[in-house]
Each structure stands twice: as C-alpha cells, then as structure tokens.
Amino acid sequence: MVDKLSNATLAKHFAKLKLTLLKNSFRRSVWYAIALIVGFLYTLSSVVIAIVAAIWGASVNPILTGQWLVLLGAVAILGWWIVPLVAFGVDATVDPHRFTLFPLSIRQLMLGIGTAGAIGVPGVATALTLLGAAFAWWRHPGVLLVAIIGALGAFALCIIGSRALTTWLAPKLEGRRTREIMSLLLVIPLMLLSPIMSVIGNAFGTGTGENQATTIFDNIFRIAGWTPFGAPWQMALSAYQGDWLTVLSRFLILSATVLAAWALWEHALKKVLEHPKEQASSTTAAKGLGLFAHAKTPAGAVAARAGTYWLRDPRYSMSILVVLLLPLIFVAPTLLTPELDYSDAAFMRYFPLVIGPLVGWMLGFSISNDIGFDYTAFALHLSTGVSGRADRLGRIMPVLAVGLPVSLLLAIGSVWYAGRWAWLPAVLGVTIGAILLALGVSAVSSARFVYPVAKPGESPFKQPQGAMGAQMISQLAAMGISMALALPLVALALWAIVSGTLWGGWLTLVAGIAFGAFVLDRGIRMGARAFEQRGPELLAKVHNFL
Amino acid sequence: MSFDPFAAPGATAAPEPGASPTPDATTAPGTPAAVSQTSTGNVGNLGNSVLYHANFPIAEREIQLPPDPNAALSLRNLWKRFGDKIAVADVNLDVPAGSFYGLVGPNGAGKTTTLSMATGLLRPDHGVATVLGHDVWANPVAAKRLLGVLPDGVRLFDRLTGQQLITYTGLLRGMDQNTVAARTNDLLQVMDLQADKDKFVVDYSAGMTKKVALACALIHAPRVLVLDEPFEAVDPVSAANIRDILHKYVADGGTVIISSHVMDLVQRTCSHVAIMANGRVIAAGPVDVVRQGQDLETRFVELVGGRRTAEGLSWLTN
Numbered sequence: 001m002v003d004k005l006s007n008a009t010l011a012k013h014f015a016k017l018k019l020t021l022l023k024n025s026f027r028r029s030v031w032y033a034i035a036l037i038v039g040f041l042y043t044l045s046s047v048v049i050a051i052v053a054a055i056w057g058a059s060v061n062p063i064l065t066g067q068w069l070v071l072l073g074a075v076a077i078l079g080w081w082i083v084p085l086v087a088f089g090v091d092a093t094v095d096p097h098r099f100t101l102f103p104l105s106i107r108q109l110m111l112g113i114g115t116a117g118a119i120g121v122p123g124v125a126t127a128l129t130l131l132g133a134a135f136a137w138w139r140h141p142g143v144l145l146v147a148i149i150g151a152l153g154a155f156a157l158c159i160i161g162s163r164a165l166t167t168w169l170a171p172k173l174e175g176r177r178t179r180e181i182m183s184l185l186l187v188i189p190l191m192l193l194s195p196i197m198s199v200i201g202n203a204f205g206t207g208t209g210e211n212q213a214t215t216i217f218d219n220i221f222r223i224a225g226w227t228p229f230g231a232p233w234q235m236a237l238s239a240y241q242g243d244w245l246t247v248l249s250r251f252l253i254l255s256a257t258v259l260a261a262w263a264l265w266e267h268a269l270k271k272v273l274e275h276p277k278e279q280a281s282s283t284t285a286a287k288g289l290g291l292f293a294h295a296k297t298p299a300g301a302v303a304a305r306a307g308t309y310w311l312r313d314p315r316y317s318m319s320i321l322v323v324l325l326l327p328l329i330f331v332a333p334t335l336l337t338p339e340l341d342y343s344d345a346a347f348m349r350y351f352p353l354v355i356g357p358l359v360g361w362m363l364g365f366s367i368s369n370d371i372g373f374d375y376t377a378f379a380l381h382l383s384t385g386v387s388g389r390a391d392r393l394g395r396i397m398p399v400l401a402v403g404l405p406v407s408l409l410l411a412i413g414s415v416w417y418a419g420r421w422a423w424l425p426a427v428l429g430v431t432i433g434a435i436l437l438a439l440g441v442s443a444v445s446s447a448r449f450v451y452p453v454a455k456p457g458e459s460p461f462k463q464p465q466g467a468m469g470a471q472m473i474s475q476l477a478a479m480g481i482s483m484a485l486a487l488p489l490v491a492l493a494l495w496a497i498v499s500g501t502l503w504g505g506w507l508t509l510v511a512g513i514a515f516g517a518f519v520l521d522r523g524i525r526m527g528a529r530a531f532e533q534r535g536p537e538l539l540a541k542v543h544n545f546l
Numbered sequence: 547m548s549f550d551p552f553a554a555p556g557a558t559a560a561p562e563p564g565a566s567p568t569p570d571a572t573t574a575p576g577t578p579a580a581v582s583q584t585s586t587g588n589v590g591n592l593g594n595s596v597l598y599h600a601n602f603p604i605a606e607r608e609i610q611l612p613p614d615p616n617a618a619l620s621l622r623n624l625w626k627r628f629g630d631k632i633a634v635a636d637v638n639l640d641v642p643a644g645s646f647y648g649l650v651g652p653n654g655a656g657k658t659t660t661l662s663m664a665t666g667l668l669r670p671d672h673g674v675a676t677v678l679g680h681d682v683w684a685n686p687v688a689a690k691r692l693l694g695v696l697p698d699g700v701r702l703f704d705r706l707t708g709q710q711l712i713t714y715t716g717l718l719r720g721m722d723q724n725t726v727a728a729r730t731n732d733l734l735q736v737m738d739l740q741a742d743k744d745k746f747v748v749d750y751s752a753g754m755t756k757k758v759a760l761a762c763a764l765i766h767a768p769r770v771l772v773l774d775e776p777f778e779a780v781d782p783v784s785a786a787n788i789r790d791i792l793h794k795y796v797a798d799g800g801t802v803i804i805s806s807h808v809m810d811l812v813q814r815t816c817s818h819v820a821i822m823a824n825g826r827v828i829a830a831g832p833v834d835v836v837r838q839g840q841d842l843e844t845r846f847v848e849l850v851g852g853r854r855t856a857e858g859l860s861w862l863t864n
Contacts, residue, residue, distance in 0.1 A: 047841060136823035178622055201581075255725055287744055288709075288744070289709065289710060289713060290707075290710065292710050292713050292714060292717070295713075295717050295723075296717075296719075296722075296723050297717070298718050298719075298720055300717070301713075301714050301717030301718050301720070304714070304717075305703060305710075305714055306708065308705065308706060308710070309705055312705045312746075313705050348670065374703070376699070376701045377700065377701045377702055377703045377704070380695050380698040380702070380703065380714075380715060380718070380762070381718065382667055383665060383666065383667060383690065383693070383697065384690065384697040384715060384718040384719050385666070385686060385687050385690030385691065385719075386718045390718075456701065456704065456705070456748075457704075457748065501582045536666065536667060536668055537669065539667060539668070540668060541671075543700075
C-alpha cells in the first residue's frame with residue numbers, strides 16, 4: 001500500500017514543495033511580487049558581477065584575486081552558517097519538526113531538507129557564484145578542475161553546515177527570551193560596522209604605508225586559508241602556485257569538515273525528532289506591578305504599559321539600542337583620525353552637534369506607528385472606550401520622560417565636545433523643538449495611519465510584506481512634515497551660531513520650547529479626535545496585516 | 547463602492563412568507579445556488595415554527611421595529627461585507643436582560659463579526675446595535691461602560707504579567723487604583739491564576755490566556771458580558787468555575803452572551819440560544835423552544851444542514 005520512496009523521488013518531492021512555496025509567495029500581493037522580482041534581479045546582477053570580477057581579476061593578477069577569493073569565499077560560507085541562527089523565523093519551510101509525522105528515515109529527511117535548502121534563491125545564487133568564480137582559472141584546466149571540486153565542496157559546506165548548526169542549536173535557542181536577546185545582539189555589530197570599518201581603514205591607511213597594510217591583509221588571508229571556510233578556495237590558489245601538498249592538506253580539511261558537519265546534522269536531527277519541541281523552560285517573570293504601581297488615570301495606565309513595552313519588547317528595545325550607539329558612530333571617526341588639517345578637524349568636531357536633535361527626533365518619531373506595534377491587542381483600548389486624549393498622552397509620556405533628558409544630555413555632550421558653550425542655548429532649542437515636534441506629528445499619524453511591522457514576538461528584523469506599499473507613503477509624508485516643521489528652528493539656530501549672535505541662541509531656545517509645545521498640543525488634539533472617530537477602522541486595518 | 551443592502555428588497559413588492567428575496571438579491575454571484583436554496587428552505591421551515599422576539603418573517607422585514615431599549619443587547623438589520631463576501635446579512639436579535647444567551651453556528655457563520663459589531667469593535671455597514679438602550683455606534687462611551695468584552699482572535703498586551711494586564715484594563719476603564727488592586731486580586735484568585743500572576747501573559751497556556759482575558763472583561767463589573775468562545779481551551783475545572791461565576795452573575799441580574807461551537811455546553815448553560823448560518827440568524831429564542839423537544843445538536847444540524855454519511859472513505863478500514 002505505502003510504497004517505499006526512492007531517494008530520487010523524495011528529493012524531487014522536496015524540490016517541488018520548495019518551488020511551489022516560492023511560486024505561491026508571488027500571489028500574496030502585488031507589492032510583494034514586485035519586491036520579489038526586484039530581489040531576484042538584484043541577486044542575479046550580484047552573481048554576474050561577482051563572476052565577471054573573479055574572471056577578470058584572475059586575468060590581471062591571479063595571486064591577488066585568488067587571495068580575495070579565499071577571503072570572500074570564507075565570508076560567504078560563514079554567512080550561510082550564521083545568518084539562519086540569528087534571523088529566526090525567516091525561513092521555516094524546511095523546519096524538521098514539520099516532517100516528524102512522515103515515515104521517513106533520517107537519511108531521507110536529510111536528503112530532502114538539503115535539497116529544499118539548496119533550491120531556494122540564496123541556494124541557487126550561491127551555487128552559481130561558486131561555480132562561476134571557479135572559472136577564474138579557466139586558462140589552466142588542472143587548476144580549474146581543482147577549483148570546481150573546491151566550489152562543490154564549499155557549496156556542500158554551506159548547505160550541510162547551516163543545516164547542522166541550526167538543527168543542533170535550535171532547541172537550545174528555543175526559549176523566547178534567548179531568541180530575542182540573540183536578535184538584539186545582532187544589531188550591535190551592524191551598527192558598529194562604520195566605526196569598525198574606519199578602524200580597519202586607519203590600520204590600512206596610516207602607519208608605515210602600504211607595507212603594513214599588505215602585512216595585515218596577508219595575515220588575515222593566511223589564517224582564513226587554514227580554516228574550513230577558506231580551505232576550498234585556497235585549494236585552487238595553491239594549485240595555481242603548484243603547491244600540491246597544500247592542495248591536499250586543504251582538501252583534507254574540507255572533506256573532514258563536510259563529513260563532521262554531516263555527522264553533527266544526523267546526530268542533531270535524530271535528537272530533534274526523538275524529542276519534539278520542548279516547552280520553553282526559561283519563562284521569565286516580573287515581580288509586582290512595576291510601572292503600573294504609579295498609574296492612577298487611564299493616561300497613566302497607557303504610559304505605564306508603553307514604558308513597560310519599551311523595556312520588554314525587542315521591537316522597542318532595538319530603537320533604544322540604536323539611540324545609545326548613535327553617538328558612537330558620529331564621534332568614532334573623529335577620534336580615530338587625529339591628523340587632519342584644520343578645516344576638516346573643525347567640521348569633525350562640530351558634526352556631532354546634530355546628535356541631540358537627531359536622537360530627539362528619532363525617539364519622537366519612533367511612536368508614529370504605535371498602533372501598528374500594538375497589533376490586535378489594540379482591541380483592548382477600543383473595547384474599554386479609553387479616550388483619544390488618554391491614549392495619545394499615555395503613548396507620548398514615556399518617550400518624553402526618558403527621551404527628553406537623554407537627548408538634552410547628548411546635546412550638552414556634543415556642545416562640550418565642540419568646545420563652544422556659547423552655542424548651547426541654540427542646540428538645546430533645536431533639540432527640544434525636534435522631540436516635541438516629532439511627538440506631535442506622531443500623535444496624529446499613529447491615529448490616522450497604520451502599516452504592518454514585525455508582530456509582537458517576531459524578530460524585529462522581519463520586515464513584513466506590504467510594508468513597502470501605499471501605507472509607507474503616508475508614513476514618509478508624516479516624516480517629511482515633522483522635518484519641515486523643524487526647518488525654521490534649524491535655520492534660526494544656524495543663523496545664531498554662524499553670526500555669533502548670543503541672543504539669537506536664546507531666541508532659538510525659547511522658540512523651540514514654545515513652537516514644539518504648540519505643535520505637540522495641536523497634535524494631541526487632532527490625534528485624539530482621529531482616534532475616537534476611526535478607532536474601529538484602525539483595528540480593522542491591523543486585523544488585516546498578514 | 548456604496549453598498550445598500552435594502553435597494554433590491556425595497557424595490558420589489560412584499561413577497562410571500564418563506565420566499566426570501568434577499569439571498570438572491572444580495573448573495574455574491576459566485577455563491578453556489580445550493581447555499582441559497584438551503585437557507586430558503588430553512589427560513590421557510592422557520593416561518594411556522596420558532597419565531598420568537600427576533601428574526602421576523604421575511605414579509606415583515608420592511609417593518610423596522612426600533613431597537614428594544616430594555617433588551618441587554620438589541621441588534622437591528624446589521625450588515626457587514628468583506629470584499630465579495632457578505633459576512634453578516636440583516637441580523638436582528640434581542641437579548642433579554644437577565645438571560646444567559648448562547649450564539650451558535652458553524653464556522654464562518656458570522657458569529658464573531660456580529661459580536662464585534664455589537665461591542666463597538668467593528669463598524670457595521672448598516673444597522674443599529676444598542677446595549678440597554680444606548681446606541682453602541684452613536685454613543686460608544688455610554689454603551690462600552692455597560693459592556694464587558696472577551697473578543698476572539700485578537701492578541702493581548704502579552705508582554706505584561708497577568709496581574710499587570712488585569713490592572714491595566716481596570717485603569718483604562720477609569721477605575722480608581724485601590725478598587726482595581728482589590729478586584730485584580732479577587733479575579734486572579736477566582737481564575738486560579740494567583741500562582742502565575744507574575745508570569746508574562748505571552749508565556750501562558752491557551753487556557754490561562756482565555757482566563758486572564760475573561761478577568762479583564764469582568765473587572766469593571768459590567769451589566770452585559772459578551773464573550774466570544776470563552777471556554778475554548780479552558781480546562782474542565784476552570785470551565786466549571788467560570789460557569790458558576792457566570793450563573794451567579796446572571797442570577798444577580800447581569801446578562802451573558804457567549805458564542806460557542808459546543809451545543810451540549812450551550813444546552814446545559816444557556817437560557818436562550820440563537821442559531822446563525824451564512825450570516826443570518828435562522829432561529830432564536832429560549833433554548834427549550836428552539837430545540838423543539840430534540841437535543842440542541844440534532845436540531846442545529848437539522849437547521850443548518852451539511853451532514854453527510856461516512857461512506858466516502860470506504861478504504862479507511864480495509
């Protein structure tokens with residue numbers, strides 16, 4: 001009755017499943033389909049550029065190209081291994097849990113999952129790039145053969161390694177809290193990319209010139225070549241150099257790693273299938289009422305809830321992290337480049353002055369889609385009949401209570417860094433104005449427009465579909481309005497600073513407070529009215545998020 | 547595009563009872579003919595059986611009775627359409643004050659949509675909903691004060707602990723801090739959540755989540771409780787406790803409206819029942835009148851239709 005599946009049929013079934021899923025994703029919405037097509041074209045062009053660069057580079061300088069291939073190839077494999085770990089929830093189509101009930105042996109399941117993993121867009125793009133890059137050595141058939149073997153090995157390492165790691169680590173990362181922290185930690189390297197780059201750039205650029213840079217590059221490359229990630233590429237380069245002993249050693253490293261990854265995968269998969277999803281044991285708790293102990297009115301309650309979410313929900317905490325890291329990004333380049341001529345140095349010292357207003361504006365604007373963040377939990381506000389004013393005020397209060405002091409401190413810090421205390425009133429005026437204006441605009445926009453964001457509990461990196469559609473335009477408009485409103489203040493401050501008019505600075509301060517408070521007040525009134533008129537429509541929109 | 551459900555029936559002469567012009571006039575072109583036939587049959591069947599205070603005979607539909615100000619919940623000519631699908635088509639219902647009212651119907655019958663429109667969560671395309679005489683859509687603040695709602699299919703603010711969530715709801719209702727604290731404590735006790743009050747709601751089981759949501763619906767001591775699927779996933783002991791609370795609440799003059807798939811539970815628990823199918827109320831009244839001597843499940847299947855014999859899967863047992 002139930003026939004035993006042949007391996008080829010099985011692989012075909014999984015491939016078909018993956019392709020059907022891909023095809024169906026086109027049907028979800030027009031915007032999503034457009035995004036997918038743009039993504040395909042982008043990927044395709046990257047593949048072509050990478051291959052052309054490799055082949056052209058090898059014809060100009062084979063050794064250097066070979067070294068770069070080792071480095072970039074190693075990064076590619078590392079990416080395959082690491083990205084699925086942190087970007088949880090990104091692709092669950094090949095989640096082994098979904099196949100526990102089918103009568104498949106471990107090996108069959110591995111074959112199927114591996115096939116499905118290789119067939120997606122990233123899989124095909126990687127396979128094409130790896131094989132294409134091997135043709136950098138087309139002038140030397142022997143080397144080409146080694147390169148192709150290396151590329152195939154590298155591809156196997158990508159697929160098997162990533163599956164092995166995710167299957168092995170997934171149960172350990174299953175706790176909600178763990179996953180959330182992991183995804184937050186990913187922000188830090190991303191945010192620090194620019195300072196890190198400038199450090200590396202400095203290391204290359206300064207010192208004793210090109211020699212030192214070459215040494216660093218050589219060292220990195222040499223180490224990479226020994227790792228399993230660089231080994232497949234080192235094979236081809238060494239073959240070109242005629243160093244067959246190295247080719248053999250790297251081939252052994254490569255095959256050993258592939259086999260080890262395979263064994264780890266088999267072992268982990270067996271364990272996962274024998275112990276289906278474990279209940280998250282690391283449930284966290286909070287004692288008592290927390291911020292709610294201080295809430296007495298509906299507005300206070302909303303403020304307590306919003307404040308609690310800023311601390312507990314990774315989607316909010318991420319913006320705190322970004323705000324904390326922002327100053328570093330602005331200041332780091334100036335700290336790391338000490339020898340600059342005078343005009344550059346002045347610019348670098350004054351540049352951080354934008355931090356205060358920028359952070360204030362970002363924090364104020366961060367709640368411009370707050371009901372989208374609530375998702376359907378917003379129904380509670382609707383069924384309790386909370387007033388629009390209380391809802392608006394409550395969402396604004398925590399941002400104001402924490403964001404205002406923080407951005408003011410940053411503003412003061414930047415003035416200190418610039419060494420121009422006379423500019424303090426002007427900078428403070430723009431900072432206060434920026435946060436109040438942005439909050440005022442947010443109060444209106446969050447009651448009028450919602451657009452999909454990552455749902456509560458999802459990875460903060462997940463950009464849901466439709467987020468790029470028409471709703472974004474209203475959001476962009478709100479952004480533009482809040483910036484346009486700030487423009488007069490910025491102009492006033494610049495005039496005061498450039499002309500050195502002392503009272504101009506104080507005028508900016510007064511104007512910032514007065515104008516900001518006016519816009520905030522108007523925003524709360526307009527937002528409250530919109531909230532009360534369109535509450536059910538907002539809930540209906542949120543309900544339709546996919 | 548504008549949607550006037552009354553254009554077609556209003557234009558025709560008053561049809562004979564049971565002829566039901568509305569399904570043909572308003573059903574989307576894609577709807578299978580079988581569906582409207584079934585519902586026509588049912589309505590005809592109803593014409594001479596259970597027509598309690600709700601759901602007038604078709605011929606009388608144009609006589610629009612005003613909402614009953616004494617009813618806990620009074621729905622008049624409620625319509626809701628999502629795209630091509632008419633989810634709720636001309637629902638009329640009066641829930642007497644002091645009743646324990648069950649709303650039953652197959653999946654997709656429009657129960658949740660109806661309850662959402664009755665509680666101010668979803669704006670009807672047409673029609674009126676009143677709570678003890680207060681219009682939900684014209685005067686939402688007064689109506690919502692009287693209502694306690696447990697919606698289905700919405701999330702909670704689940705990054706709060708159970709205690710925080712109940713407190714939050716009480717404060718949103720504008721209650722003073724001390725009352726909220728005392729009632730939160732009582733509710734945690736009664737719902738058997740005292741031990742888990744400091745856990746985040748996101749980590750609660752499905753049954754615990756229902757219970758905490760129910761506690762939120764109760765905190766302001768509403769006059770009318772609208773509970774969408776309140777017993778789903780709740781363990782039998784907690785369900786019995788909750789039923790006791792609700793019965794006592796009804797005995798003291800409150801009104802409870804629940805939706806459910808479980809006929810047995812409705813028959814045992816409720817004093818009144820309304821059966822919905824295809825966006826319409828096809829029977830409503832006291833449970834004993836609606837079930838006509840049969841048990842409710844049999845009567846329900848008879849009214850709604852859709853039963854088939856198991857002969858289709860002959861290979862299942864060989």
